[in-house]
Amino acid sequence: MTSQVYEFQAQARQLLDLMVHSIYSNKDSFLRELISNASDAVDKLRLEGLRDKDLDVDISDLHIRLTPDASARTLTVSDNGIGMSREEVVDLIGTVAKSGTDELRRKLAETDAKDAGELIGQFGIGFYSVFMVADRVELVTRKAGETVGTRWESTGDGTYTLDEAPDAPQGTSITLTLKAVDEENAVHDYADQNVLRALVKKYSDFISWPIRMRVTKQVPAAEEGGEPTTEEVDETLNSQKALWAKSPGEVSEEEYAEFYRHISHAWDEPLETISLHAEGTFEYQALLFIPSQAPFDLFMRERTSGIHLYVKRVFIMDDAAELMPEYLRFVQGVVDAADLSLNVSREILQQDRQIRAIRRRLVKKVISSVQELQDRRPEDYQTFWSNFGRVFKEGLINDHDNAKAILKASVFGSTHSETEPTTLVDYLSRCKPDQDVIYYMTGESRTQIERSPHLEAFRAKGIEVLLLSDPVDEVWVSSGLDFEGKQLVSVAKGVVDLDDADADADGEEKSKRDEEFAPLLSWLAETLADDVSEARLSSRLTESAACLVGDTFSMTPQLEKLYRASGQPVPKSKRILELNPDNALVTALRSKFDADGDDHTALEPTAKLLYATAVLAEGGDLDDPAEVARLLADTLTRDLG
Known part of the structure; x- marks a missing residue:
């Protein structure tokens, strides 16, 4: 087959442009990426060789090799791993497997040049990093079990060339024609053996x-007085330590950090390192990491798990989702099980009793580690929560067994402080002695919730309310969870009774007021029947004229909106209109209502505007904004004469 020239797909061209033209503070990353990719390829070949006895491959000496050539200014990184077919080369090298390039370009535009490297690292550039240091790249590969290889070449100009490589050895070899050494920007000479040795270490x-x-070593003379000689020998540059098999005291923080970067293909520091060694019925070792930065695809459906599964040090898969629930998808790490079969499949994992037991232990350990961060290192916990709090709270919906522990390890906005979130333990410590519930309110933002009329009486009486503004909050608060025996109660649902203990003396006055307002409330409920289920007097309002309240078990408007946005039809639910009997507008409306006799037609626009103000006050959406605008204009015109 003759060589053919192809164009990179659009996202790949954008990444190439970023690699070639962006200022990157750590060009050394290309070598780490190539070695990590080679290691993955060798892992996969070893597994296939053990699984498929008919696969004609030699797995007795699997390795990675660096071949620098200082005179030719080239560096070759090769492996005898699984290799790639022609189709895989086009798919993996000519395209971008992950989405997010547009987001990367946007963030780069907002970032100082000195921080560009850290950003690019977050987006998993992988193979494309070679164009930071190379003017030309040649990749030769042959997949295990195939007889003909593929040669791929590009100068990073937006095109690449493909042709057959009949004599290609099994595995992958990547040769970089290196750019000139930039001493001013402290770029290493990647054709220098000492530089490569140090970077691998x-x-x-x-x-x-x-x-x-391959290095040249001096051999002492065989006889005294003779001339020493030199010979070419293979030098192994790495120690090949399985960090997860070592106790924490044997591993440095930097070693843990580099291992984290290797398995996660990220460049941030791990926020927390979790090491487990389990013996007994189920033996396994695990090394897990909580990142310090959220990956760009944290909320993408196609995101894969960050847990790598090994069996007796043999790599099995790099996205073992069965070992970690969805709400802990940010966790990266390795699990090495002792008793699983090497032929374990994803279907077997889903049913395996040992895997389920390991998962339970890992989940509890991660949650307890988050709790420890909260207690011992508040600043690191704040970093964790700002990056992963929304994801972590998904467990309150999906993990009933650990919901109480997740709740204890979580923090929430509160009326107690404008800047510092609170734990539920701290919330309860500030409660009034006779308060037997935890009050909360949900909404689209903290600002919107704080302005809600529902909080007026709570604020006036100094009762703390949790302010929950994440979309996931709308779901978990309605699941019936309690904390230390105290139920969570919405201030925007049901009947709220905040009267003081000595308020019983005012009962007669309250009954009289209810009787006075009864005709108006009945008329409002009838006039607004399309929108409200009932009209009643409120004990939660101190300033505003009116608010809308749901039944105890009804959906909030925000939750209805979330369901509709996800394509699930939800019928509109009617809520209760509550009036503040001490508000000037409400008392004037009652006076006008009583004076009108039996005909209240003229007050219907006022009733509709009163309802509209209640919707707007809680940040809701009007069904017919144009109609409300017309009613408001007519009312203002009439009042202005």
Whole structure:
């Protein structure tokens, strides 16, 4: 087959442009990425060789090799791993498997040049990083079990060339024609053996396969007085330590950090490192990390799990979602099980009793680690919560067994402080002695909730209310969860009785007021029957004229909106209109109503505007804004004479 020239897909061209033209503070990342990819390829070949006895491959000496050539200004990174077919080369190299390039470009435009490297690292650039240091790249690969290989070449100009490579060895070899050394910007000479040795030690020492480089060593003379000689030998550059098999005291923080970056393909520091060694009925080792930065695809449906599964140090899969629930999808790490079969499949994982037991232990350990962050390192916990709090709270819906622990490890906005969120333990410590529930209100933003009339009486009486503004809050608060025996109660639902203990003496006055307002309330309920189920006097309002209240078990308007946005039809629910009997507008409306006799037609626009103000006060959407605008204009015109 003759060589053919192809264009990169649009996103790949954008990434190439970023690699070539963006200022990148750490160009060393390309070597880490190539070695990590090579390690993955060797892992996959070893697994296939063990699974498929008919696969004609030699897995006795799997390794990665670096071959620098200082005179030719080239560096070759090769492996004898699984290799790629021609179709896989086009798919994996000519396109971008992950979405998010547009988001990356937007963030780069908002970021200082010195921080560009950290941003690019977050977006999983992988193979494309080679164009930071190379003017030309040649990739030669042959997939295990195939007889003909593929050669891929590009100068990073938006096109690449493909042709057959009949003599290609099994595995993948990537040769970089290196750019000139930029001493001013402290760029390393990547054709220098000492530089490569140091970079492998720093970034890839823990890779479980030998990383070799051919070096020249001096051999002492065989006889005294003779001339020493030199010979070419293979030098293994890495220690090949399986960090998860070591106790925490044997591993440095930097070693943990580099291993985290290796498995996550990220460049941030891990916020927390979690090491587990379980013995007994089910033996396994685990090394987990909580990142310090949220990946760009945290809320994308196609995101894969960050848990790598090994069996007796043999790589099985790099997205073992069965070991970690969806709400902990930000966790990265390795689990090495002792008793699973090497032929374990995803279907077997879903049914395996040992996997379920390991998952339960891992989940409890991660949640307890979050709790420890909250108690011991508040600043790190704040970083965790700002990045992953919304995801973590999904467990309040999906993980009934651990919901109480998740609730305890979570924090929430509160009327107690404008800046500091609160734990539920701290909330309860500030409660009034006779308060037997936890009050909350949901909404689209803290600002919207704080302006809601529903909070007026609570604020006046100094009763703390949780302010819940994440979309997930709308769902979990209605699941019936309690905390330390106290139910969570919405201030925007049901009947709220905040009267003081000595208020019983005012009962007669309250009954009289209810009787006086009864005709107006009945008329309002009838006039607004399309929108409200009832009209009644309120004990939660101190300033506003009116508010809308749901039944105890009804959906909030925000939850209805979420369901509709997800394509689920939800019938509109009617809510209760509550009036503040001490508000000047309400008392004037009652006086006018009583004076009109039996004909209240002239007050219907006022009733509709009163309802509209209640909707707007809670940040809701009017069904017919134009009609409300017309009614308001007519009323203002009439009042102005």
